[in-house]
Amino acid sequence: MSKLEGKVAFITGAARGQGRSHAVRLAEDGADIVAVDVCADVETVPYPLGTADELAETAKLVEAAGRRCATATADIRSLEQLGAAVDLAKETFGQIDILVSNAGIWSGSSDSWSLDEETWQTMIDINLTGQWKTAKAVIPTMIEGGTGGAITITSSTIGLKATTGNVHYTSAKHGVIGLVRTLAHELAPHNIRVNAVCPTTVNSPMITNDALYSLFRPDLESPSLADAEPGLNDLNLLDVTMMEPAEVSAAISWLVSDDARYVTGIALPIDAGSTAK
Numbered sequence: 001m002s003k004l005e006g007k008v009a010f011i012t013g014a015a016r017g018q019g020r021s022h023a024v025r026l027a028e029d030g031a032d033i034v035a036v037d038v039c040a041d042v043e044t045v046p047y048p049l050g051t052a053d054e055l056a057e058t059a060k061l062v063e064a065a066g067r068r069c070a071t072a073t074a075d076i077r078s079l080e081q082l083g084a085a086v087d088l089a090k091e092t093f094g095q096i097d098i099l100v101s102n103a104g105i106w107s108g109s110s111d112s113w114s115l116d117e118e119t120w121q122t123m124i125d126i127n128l129t130g131q132w133k134t135a136k137a138v139i140p141t142m143i144e145g146g147t148g149g150a151i152t153i154t155s156s157t158i159g160l161k162a163t164t165g166n167v168h169y170t171s172a173k174h175g176v177i178g179l180v181r182t183l184a185h186e187l188a189p190h191n192i193r194v195n196a197v198c199p200t201t202v203n204s205p206m207i208t209n210d211a212l213y214s215l216f217r218p219d220l221e222s223p224s225l226a227d228a229e230p231g232l233n234d235l236n237l238l239d240v241t242m243m244e245p246a247e248v249s250a251a252i253s254w255l256v257s258d259d260a261r262y263v264t265g266i267a268l269p270i271d272a273g274s275t276a277k
């Protein structure tokens with residue numbers, strides 16, 4: 001029997017990148033999937049976000065792995081939209097056992113005092129408050145199920161240490177670790193485990209875009225990925241420029257399984273040694 005056979009996983013930011021990879025990996029492990037994404041661009045984000053076509057492609061990949069997939073378009077800033085996605089999950093599968101709260105955005109800032117208020121607020125609204133709203137929307141259904149469960153919330157190495165260039169992202173990613181630790185206390189009586197994953201840079205459109213390259217090479221007018229690569233590589237102890245999403249999915253696959261039944265309240269670096277550097 002596959003290790004997540006009979007489980008239902010609710011995954012945000014599932015149209016592409018890490019969220020899609022988590023959906024496919026957990027399906028390969030035996031789970032049915034509720035794949036959720038905003039499927040629209042967001043103001044202040046300097047690269048396009050996931051699309052409805054990409055979310056539909058995630059569903060096809062889950063089905064190709066032999067599991068069922070329900071898709072919902074929802075902005076994690078909206079409790080109403082998240083509530084509709086939870087209702088869809090209950091109607092389709094009857095339960096939610098696993099929450100992978102992964103949706104997020106990135107934008108840069110030259111320094112903390114030059115950052116404009118809208119860019120700060122949008123970041124906090126999605127990368128911190130949106131993660132809380134996702135938990136708030138899903139947890140009552142997990143508790144009602146009465147069979148325990150597992151939650152991962154995606155932080156970052158930048159939730160464990162700081163760099164320059166993205167104070168709002170750094171603040172939100174530190175904040176979700178507080179959310180994780182609190183939820184671990186609150187949900188332990190229900191046998192629901194809650195952990196953060198903290199990846200170093202991962203190969204996704206959040207990294208492979210011009211604004212991110214400029215963060216690493218502010219001296220160049222139009223830097224390319226090749227220009228940014230030495231700086232990206234220098235973040236890590238191990239020789240890697242960007243991990244692949246599957247590396248993070250493998251950690252989540254373990255964290256949400258019974259193999260990690262006594263692991264809760266941790267912030268797990270998956271980081272090529274970045275936080276040790």
Ligand SMILES: NC(=O)c1ccc[n+]([C@@H]2O[C@H](COP(=O)([O-])OP(=O)(O)OC[C@H]3O[C@@H](n4cnc5c(N)ncnc54)[C@H](O)[C@@H]3O)[C@@H](O)[C@H]2O)c1
Pocket residue numbers: 012013014015016017018019036037038039040042049050051074075076077102103104105106126130154155156157198199200201202203204205206207
């Ligand atoms: N890529 C990295 O280097 C890296 C490193 C550490 C942590 N992270 C975090 O990993 C998570 C996944 O990022 P990724 O690398 O796959 O990037 P990505 O941009 O490829 O994927 C993010 C997904 O989240 C969706 N999304 C964004 N805002 C949303 C909202 N308000 N509501 C619903 N969905 C929304 C996007 O449409 C997109 O499909 C994010 O939380 C990110 O902060 C990324």
